[in-house]
Amino acid sequence: MRILHTSDWHLGRTFHGRDLLGEQRDVLAGLADLVASEKVDTVVIAGDLYDRAVPSGEAVGVCHHILAALRAAGASIVLTSGNHDSAARLGAYSEFAAAGGLHLRTRISELDSPVLLADEHGPVAFYGIPYLDPDPARASLGISGPDSVGHTGVLTEAMRRIKADLATRGPGVRSVVLAHAFVTGGEGSESERRIAVGGVEQVPARVFDDIDYVALGHLHGPQTLRPALRYSxxxxxxxxxxxxxxxxxxxxxxxxxGLGEVRRHDLPVPRPLAVLTGTLDELLADPGHADSVEHYLSITLTDRVRPLEPMRRLQERFPHAVHLDWRPEGGLDDARLHYSAAIRGKDDRELAASFVADCRGALPDETETRLLDEALHSVCGEQVRS
Known part of the structure; x- marks a missing residue:
């Protein structure tokens, strides 16, 4: 049996205010061609189809289109819910969907009830563990005690039930588990929502021992923890x-x-990401940045004085610049980083001048000082000291 493992679609997500739904549709629709060309039997999706519990109508429409294309290409589909999904909404009508080859595993009560699919060698049992929020999951699983605490506790119990069911299936039944979790040894990124409970969000890899293949979701970087334990x-x-x-x-x-060959298939990149650093004038003029014009950009400006309208000016050259930071060359004086030290012993005029300096990295010039004096005089009704 050939399986395609994917996860963390996050349909409906935006990127620094930019709508990604079109790019998501284009990349994921290509999976149907891969299913057909590679003769994939089953697609497994390990959680976070959507980016929010109540997805937009547009996101639901794109998800329906992609799942229908995968099914039309010849693959059965097994999916489970992640921490971004609403398990109840995603799992609605699961009994009817199964008749069409879409198998939804979003209920804790069903985590040890496998989807049984077969090839020429016999049955394969697919178990889907929805994202388990530890405290509600403990209640649903009916467990208590110190060994049941946290993500490790509930996933250990989930896997105990799965292995107990698998043992009743007899010899020769191969197993695949879908799980949405942070497994120790995995490398996270900035875009994953923290799932820490009591400061502990990771679970040891040994929890998933004795399974032919474990399709993990949650971490956004593809990685191999063991040959049979992988994040897509x-x-x-x-x-x-x-x-x-x-x-x-x-x-x-x-x-x-059991597990045979595992191959990686790279996906197309609709728009690459890059990070640029320099002064505004350097970034606008340097021909070496020509290759970055069509990238999504995070830009750090190093001008000693904060430029006026920097994002507008940058986007004239880099239309996909989406994030801007300002870190003046030489850094900020440490005293300006502490509020109490910054205001101690200063009058209104000095505080106003310090505010201007903090905002743009330079003290107000003579004209700006005069304007500040006039503003303070109009508010205070008295002459500020010169």
Whole structure:
């Protein structure tokens, strides 16, 4: 059996205010061609189809289009919910969807009830563990005690139930588990929502021992923790910390004995990400930045004085500049970083001048000082000292 492992679509997500739905549709629709060309039998999606619990109508429409295309290309689909999804909404009508080859595993009560699919070697049991928020999951699983605390506790119990069910299936039944979790050894990025409870969000890899393949979701970088334990990552970059990721999916072959070959298939990049640093004039004039004109850009300006309207001017050359930071060359004086030290012993005029300096990195000039004096006089009704 050939399996395509993907996760973390986050349909409906924006990138620094830019709508990504069109790019998401283009990249994910291409998975149907991959299913057809590689003769994929089953697509597994390990959570976070949507970016929010109540997705927009447009996001739902794109998701429906992609899932229908995957099914039309010949693959069954098994998916589970992530921490961004609403498990109840995503799992609605799951019994009817299964009749059409779309198998939704979003209920804790069903995590040890596998989707049974077969190839020429016999059955494969697909178990879907929806994202387990520890405290509600403990109640749903009916467990208590110190060993049940946190993500490790509830996932350990979930896997205990899965392995108990698998043991009843008899020899020769191969197993695939979908799980949305932060497994120890994985490398996170800035775009993942923290799932820490009591300061601990990671679970040890040993929890997933004795399974032929574990399709993980949640972390956005593709990575291999063990040959049978992998993150596919997100199909697009959702933060500048991911600019060097090679976004991809895994093609997993199961043989009669269990896990066979696993291949990585890189996905297209609709618009690359880059980070630029320099003064405004340097960035606008340097021909070396010509290759970055069509990238999404995070720009750090190093001008000693904050330029006027920097984003507008930058976007005249770099229309996809979406994030701007200002870090003046030489840095800020440490005293200006502490409010109490910054105001101690200063009158209104000095405080106003310090505010201007903090905002743009330079004290007000003579004309600006005169304007500040006039403004303070009009407010205070008295002459400020010269």
């Amino acid at each position: 990552g997100s199909p697009l970059a959702y933060s500048f910390s991911e600019r060097n990721h090679r976004k991809s999916v895994w093609l997993v072959d199961l043989t009669a004995e």
